[in-house]
Amino acid sequence: MATELAYRDDAYARDITARVVSVGAEGVVLDRTVFYARAGGQPGDAGVLRWAGGEMAVAEALKGPDDTVLHAPAAGSTLPPEGAEVTAALDWDRRHRLMRMHTSLHLLCSLIPGAGVTGGQIGTDKSRLDFDVPEPPTKESLTERLNELVAANHAVTDSWITDAELDANPGMVRTLSVKPPRGSGRVRLVRIGGDGAPVDLQPCGGTHVRATGEIGRVEVAKIENKGKANRRVTLVLAGE
Known part of the structure; x- marks a missing residue:
């Protein structure tokens, strides 16, 4: 039985009541969860499961x-008994930093249009994207433009399209190394900005903030040459 992904409906839900479906050394499966499972360069969530008599x-x-x-x-850690009712609670501070970081990478992507993304990693302290581009903008110009987009407080929303609709619009896919989550017949799109001319629009299964102003000030820490036409851009949340 597939786990119900409650964060898809509300990325700000910090905990949820769930039932233990199975227990093993590799992990505990619940019928529903607010925990994001590691994928697409975003780490999996951490936190705690609590039940009567243990955690x-x-x-x-x-x-x-x-x-x-x-x-x-x-x-x-002690494992919960199968069938137990548990409260699954996130390490919210960690999750929220990852949401801010992930959304900032979408903004970065929008500032280097047309370049394929060959790799990426989201972290709480720093995050990066690798671009298939011979010469990206400078650190200073990217930092300035990123913070303009943050300050504009653009809304971040999601919607769904069919696999066929994505196939008809291949330009939506920026990532060359990570494919959009597919298989259910539909694909989730994350949009930053309005419908008419969004700042960014691409398939993504991760978690994001509701508006760019929530990210706070960001800074491009460095740009590295990682091979012919491959440039790594690293971001940090400034002042933290």
Whole structure:
């Protein structure tokens, strides 16, 4: 049975009541969860499962078989009994930083139009995208333009299209190394800005803030040459 992904409806839900479906050394499967499972360069969420008489620290949420989410236990943690009702609670500060970082990478992508993204990684302290481009803008200009987009407080929304609609619009896919999450017959789009001329619009299964102003000031820490026409741009949340 697939795990119901409650964060798809509300990325700001910090906890949820759920039922334990299965328990194993690799992790605990729940019938529903607010934990994002590691994918697409975004780390899995951490937090805790609590039940009557015990709790388990979750080191990271991972993808399990058959569209389930594995809540991997931290070393030495007690596992909940199968069938138990638990409260699954996020390490919210960590999740929120990842949401801010992830959204800032979408903004960065919008500032280097037409360049394929050959790799990326989202982190709490720094995040990066690798672009298939011989010469990106300078650190200073990217930082200035990113913070203009943050300050404009553009709305961040999502919607769904069919696989066929995505196939008819291949230019929406910027990532060359990570394919959009597919298989269910529909694909989630994340839009920054209005419908008419969005700042960014691309398939993405991750978690994001509601508006760009929530990101706070960001800074391009460095731009590195990682091979012919491959430039790595690293971001940090400034002043933190």
